[in-house]
Amino acid sequence: MRVKVFNQLSSNPKYNKTLQWVKLLTVTGFAQVFVQVVSLLSGILVIRLLSVEEYALYTLANTMLGTMTVLADGGISTGVMSQGSQVWQDRDKLGTVLATGMDLRRKFAVGSLLVSIPVLLYLMQHHGASWLMSILIVLSLILSFFMALSGTLLQIAPKLRQDITPLQKNQVIMNIGRLALLCLTIFIFPFAFIALLAAGLPQIWGNLNLRKISAGYADWHKKPDPQIRQNIMKMVKRLLPMAIYTCFSGQITIWLISIFGTTAGVASLGALDRLSMALSFITIVFGTVVLPRFSRLPNNKGLLMKRFMQIEAGLLAMSVCIIFTAWLFSAQILKVLGPNYSHLTNEVVLKITISCLGIIATSTFSLFTSRSWAINPFISIPVSIASIAIGVAFIDISSLGGVLRMNIMIQLIQVAMNVSYSLIKISRTNNSLPTEQ
Incomplete structure (x- = not known):
């Protein structure tokens, strides 16, 4: 049988x-x-x-x-x-x-x-x-x-x-x-x-x-x-204009600490970057499992909104758990980097927070682009530049902690912009196809 x-x-x-x-x-x-x-x-x-x-x-x-x-x-x-x-x-x-x-x-x-x-x-x-x-x-x-x-x-x-x-x-x-x-x-x-x-x-x-x-x-x-x-x-x-902007904005923390900070600050940020790269596996799994399923959903407003909110809630819950773990075990995590970086207990939590916000922003961006939606660059680039300008104006960027806090603000604005745009596009979706079985 x-x-x-x-x-x-x-x-x-x-x-x-x-x-x-x-x-x-x-x-x-x-x-x-x-x-x-x-x-x-x-x-x-x-x-x-x-x-x-x-x-x-x-x-x-x-x-x-x-x-x-x-x-x-x-x-x-x-x-x-x-x-x-x-x-x-x-x-x-x-x-x-x-x-x-x-x-x-x-x-x-x-x-x-x-x-x-x-x-x-x-x-x-x-x-x-x-x-x-x-x-x-x-x-x-x-x-x-x-x-x-x-x-x-x-x-x-x-x-x-x-x-x-x-x-x-x-x-x-x-x-x-x-x-x-x-x-x-x-x-x-x-x-x-x-x-x-x-x-x-x-x-x-x-x-x-x-x-x-x-x-x-x-x-x-x-x-x-x-x-x-x-x-x-x-x-x-x-694509070149956006690529040029990405060159600047994507590495803003390194450029700022390189110009206004110290050599030790550059090394510390590089070491923290190496730790946060371990989270890139989340993006790979998201792109393999979650993104294709969302992209093939029918054009049903209710279903798209439900799935989108479920995904965002999952990303937020996962991020909170990761950040809490980084705060709880910051000293143990820094032991991996060696004695030169053992003092970065606050900075490692800030860097992990930036990485988690970046995962949410990038994942949300992937969700709406998978539906062939795209934010007008004449909106997204000025908003991003404005967030950087505000951060430089109101935050002390001469220290590593200051640069990281500024980057958290920038990432929060990116998350807000991508989530808002997604919600607007979903709310304007016509129910042209039947709901998912």
Whole structure:
């Protein structure tokens, strides 16, 4: 009887499709958990072995790396994905799209370097780095920068084909390689540029492997196409202004403490950032489990409002529990970072609060964009800029605690704006489809 039932299920297309999804989510979930654990171990190793001064330089370099990557992309990867999705089954045409995107990416990368490197050099000199150390950090950063840029485009072909397992394996091996290189080098040479090299060198192998994976789906020997370039640039023109703003607003705490604070403050903020990254797993689970279910709900006002309020209540309850736990065990949590940061008992609670508010704001943003709703940037950007201006005007940002409190205010405004916009859009929804069964 059981065999008969199993055979019937195996021949059912819906069962097979569901099984494929379960396997995909399982592989992705376990891989991401492993990557997060290895990444956290690598980060803690860097925090504990680098001096406060070296870790401050490492934090500045990593922050600038994120800024450089966003500026050099400017919407190119989104444009390539959009163009590639139209020809994903044609190896030659997909190769042309990717080659065009890679050509644009190189040109944008040069512009990003010209803008970012002088700023980074100034900040490092401001915090007491020698010219030799500054140059070594910049050279190490450039390697990671170009590897990260190439990697995002190299992943597009397998993603379009949903060949996810090789991508996950590649990411896992790269993170293991980084941890191994750190263990072999940083105990002997505890410098910021060594930590940056340990992150960048495994990406060379990873990108070579990605090129082999994607070669089966796209011909990388194709030349750039002017028409495709024009189509990608249309997307870039729409997304670049927001990308430029994100470069500034997304790392506002680092920039402010770098300019108005101390070297120890920069290092402390970088260490706290590393701890809060452990919460990124929540965003991954949310995007995998909750977001798709909300996006496929029918256009029924009552149902959408009910599910939205349930999700927001769940996010709020989870955040309160996390913040309370951070307050209760702040001393124990800080032991992970080492003795240089054991005094940050209040700051760790503030930073965890910022991270939780950021999760709510980002998750809410994902909810309404999944319904093809989008806040007008002429509203969202001025509101965000105004919140930063108010914080700078009324809060002392010369200390780490002051910068963190200002960031809490900014995140609260972001949460209020995203939740309000979602409620307005849901309230205006027409009941054009039946309710969920």
